[in-house]
Amino acid sequence: MPHSSPDLARLAMTVLQPGFDGTVPPGWLLRALSEGLGGTVLFARNLTGPAQTAELVARLREENPAVVVAADEEGGSVTRLQASTGSFWPGNRALGVVDDVERTKRISREIGRLLAAADITLDYAPVADVNANPANPVIGIRSFGPDPELVSRQTAAWVTGLQGAGVAACAKHFPGHGDTVTDSHHALPTVHASLDLLRERDLPPFRAAVNAGVQAVMCGHLLVPALDPDNPATLSRKIMTGLLREELGFEGMLVTDAIEMGAVAALHPPGEIAVRALVAGADAICAGITSPDGETVRELRDAIVEAVHDGRLAEDRLAEAAARVLALAGWYGANAATRKADSGGEGDDVGLEVALAAMRVVVADGHGPCLSRPPLVVDIAPRLSRAVDPDTLTGVAGALAELLPGTTACTVTPETAEFPDLGDHERPLVLVAHDAQRRPWVRDLLAQAVRLRPDAIVVETGLPGEPTGAVYVTTNGISRASARAVAQWLTKGQ
Known part of the structure; x- marks a missing residue:
C-alpha cells in the first residue's frame, strides 16, 4: 500500500462490509474492526441460534461499537437467522397477494424485533423489485408482485414496520431487478426497457421507499441501457448519483450488492469494482465472500487508498461515503430506546395468519x-x-x-x-x-x-x-x- 495517513486508511475501512466464515469472529475480522472496519454481513453459515447470534454480534461490537452489522432477512425463502427452521414469516409474494399494508407492517416489525434481539443494525430488505417477468430466475416470489402500485405501497409498509422496530431497512435492487432472465449471481443481466417504462414500472417502489424514510438502498448488478448503456448500475454515476441521489432525493447509505457476484466479478478485479462503485456514488462495499485470512479486505482497503493517491477517487467522495455509513450507525444508536420498548412482539401467530390468507x-x-x-x-x-x-x-x-x-x-x-x-x-x-x-x-x-x-x-x-x-x-x-x-x-x- 502506498504511504498514507492513518485517517485515509480508516476511511477506506469504514466503507467495507465483508462477510466471514465460521460461527466465531476470526482474528482478522476483530483486528479490522479495531482499525475502523465499518460493517460486516452475517450469513446462515455464521449463525446457530438466537443466543449464539447475540454473542457473536456482541463480540463484534466490543471491537467497534458503531459497526454496521447487516443480514439478508427478507422473510420467506431468504432468511439467515431462521435458515434451519424456515422463516416464521411469509415472504413478499404472499404479502402482496394479501395486500394488507397493516399486516405487512406487522410482519416486518416482527422481523425487526428478531434482528433487534441480536443487535443487528441493518436488514438488506425489502426487495422492492417489480417482478415483471415470470421467467425471472432470482426475484420471483421475493417480489411483492408484478404491479408497480402494489409493490410501492407494500415496500413503504415493509420499511415502516421494520424501522418502527429500530432496525434499518435497505430497499433493493436499484434501479429494479424484476424484468430480467439472468441471475446476477452468475452473469450480468440486462433490463431491456425504455426510460418511460422504467419510470412507470421499476422506479416507483424505490421512490416510495425513499419517501418512507428508508435508511439504505442496495444497487443491483444490472445493465440498464436506457439509463447508462456503458456501465452496470453498480458502476454508473448516472444511475447511482444522478438518478437515485439527485432525482429521487435519497440521502441515506447506498450499498452495493456483493461484489464477488458473477455479474461484475467478470468485469474487473474486486479492488477496481470497489473503487469504481465509490466513484459512482456507493457508500458501502459488500463483499460476502472473503479469504480465510482476511486478505480480501486488506486488498480492498489498499485499492481504495491507492485510488485516492492516484486522483481517481476524490478523498472528499470517500469521506462522504464513510460519513453516510457512520450516519446509519448513528441512526441505529439513536433508536436504542425504541428497540428496548418494542421487545415484546406478537410471536409467529401473525405469520400463520398471513400465510393462510395468502x-x-x-x-x-x-x-x-x-x-x-x-x-x-x-x-x-x-x-x-x-x-x-x-x-x-x-x-x-x-x-x-x-x-x-x-x-x-x-x-x-x-x-x-x-x-x-x-x-x-x-x-x-x-x-x-x-x-x-x-x-x-x-x-x-x-x-x-x-x-x-x-x-x-x-x-x-x-x-x-x-x-x-x-x-x-x-x-x-x-x-x-x-x-x-x-x-x-x-x-x-x-
Whole structure:
C-alpha cells in the first residue's frame, strides 16, 4: 500500500462490509474492526441460534461499537437467522397477494424485533423489485408482485414496520431487478426497457421507499441501457448519483450488492469494482465472500487508498461515503430506546395468519380437501437461486408430520429427476413443487405423477401455474409459516 495517513486508511475501512466464515469472529475480522472496519454481513453459515447470534454480534461490537452489522432477512425463502427452521414469516409474494399494508407492517416489525434481539443494525430488505417477468430466475416470489402500485405501497409498509422496530431497512435492487432472465449471481443481466417504462414500472417502489424514510438502498448488478448503456448500475454515476441521489432525493447509505457476484466479478478485479462503485456514488462495499485470512479486505482497503493517491477517487467522495455509513450507525444508536420498548412482539401467530390468507386452493369435482391419514410427501426440489441458502426446503413434509405422525417424505432433485415408487395407492400423495411453470422437468414429473395418481394433492410454493391434481394449493412462497398453513388446511379443511 502506498504511504498514507492513518485517517485515509480508516476511511477506506469504514466503507467495507465483508462477510466471514465460521460461527466465531476470526482474528482478522476483530483486528479490522479495531482499525475502523465499518460493517460486516452475517450469513446462515455464521449463525446457530438466537443466543449464539447475540454473542457473536456482541463480540463484534466490543471491537467497534458503531459497526454496521447487516443480514439478508427478507422473510420467506431468504432468511439467515431462521435458515434451519424456515422463516416464521411469509415472504413478499404472499404479502402482496394479501395486500394488507397493516399486516405487512406487522410482519416486518416482527422481523425487526428478531434482528433487534441480536443487535443487528441493518436488514438488506425489502426487495422492492417489480417482478415483471415470470421467467425471472432470482426475484420471483421475493417480489411483492408484478404491479408497480402494489409493490410501492407494500415496500413503504415493509420499511415502516421494520424501522418502527429500530432496525434499518435497505430497499433493493436499484434501479429494479424484476424484468430480467439472468441471475446476477452468475452473469450480468440486462433490463431491456425504455426510460418511460422504467419510470412507470421499476422506479416507483424505490421512490416510495425513499419517501418512507428508508435508511439504505442496495444497487443491483444490472445493465440498464436506457439509463447508462456503458456501465452496470453498480458502476454508473448516472444511475447511482444522478438518478437515485439527485432525482429521487435519497440521502441515506447506498450499498452495493456483493461484489464477488458473477455479474461484475467478470468485469474487473474486486479492488477496481470497489473503487469504481465509490466513484459512482456507493457508500458501502459488500463483499460476502472473503479469504480465510482476511486478505480480501486488506486488498480492498489498499485499492481504495491507492485510488485516492492516484486522483481517481476524490478523498472528499470517500469521506462522504464513510460519513453516510457512520450516519446509519448513528441512526441505529439513536433508536436504542425504541428497540428496548418494542421487545415484546406478537410471536409467529401473525405469520400463520398471513400465510393462510395468502394461500389459494383449487379442488377438483368430487374430491374433498382434507387429509385424515399420514401421506407420502414428494418434494420436487429444484436448485433455488444463490440468494437462498442451499439447504432451504419447503417444510411441507415436516409440517404435515407434526399433525399426522407417520408422514413420510422423499426428495427429487435435478440430478435424479425421476420419481421413486409411489407405493401403496391407498396412501395419500402430496406433491410439492416450486416454480413448475418455468421448469419443464418439474412440470413433466408432476404430469407423470398425476397420471398415475389423479387423487394427488399438488402444492406449488413458487409462482402459481395451471392447476393440476385433485387438490391444487398455491402458497405464494416458501416459509415455515406457509408450510404450517398448508398442513393446517389439508388436515382440517380450514
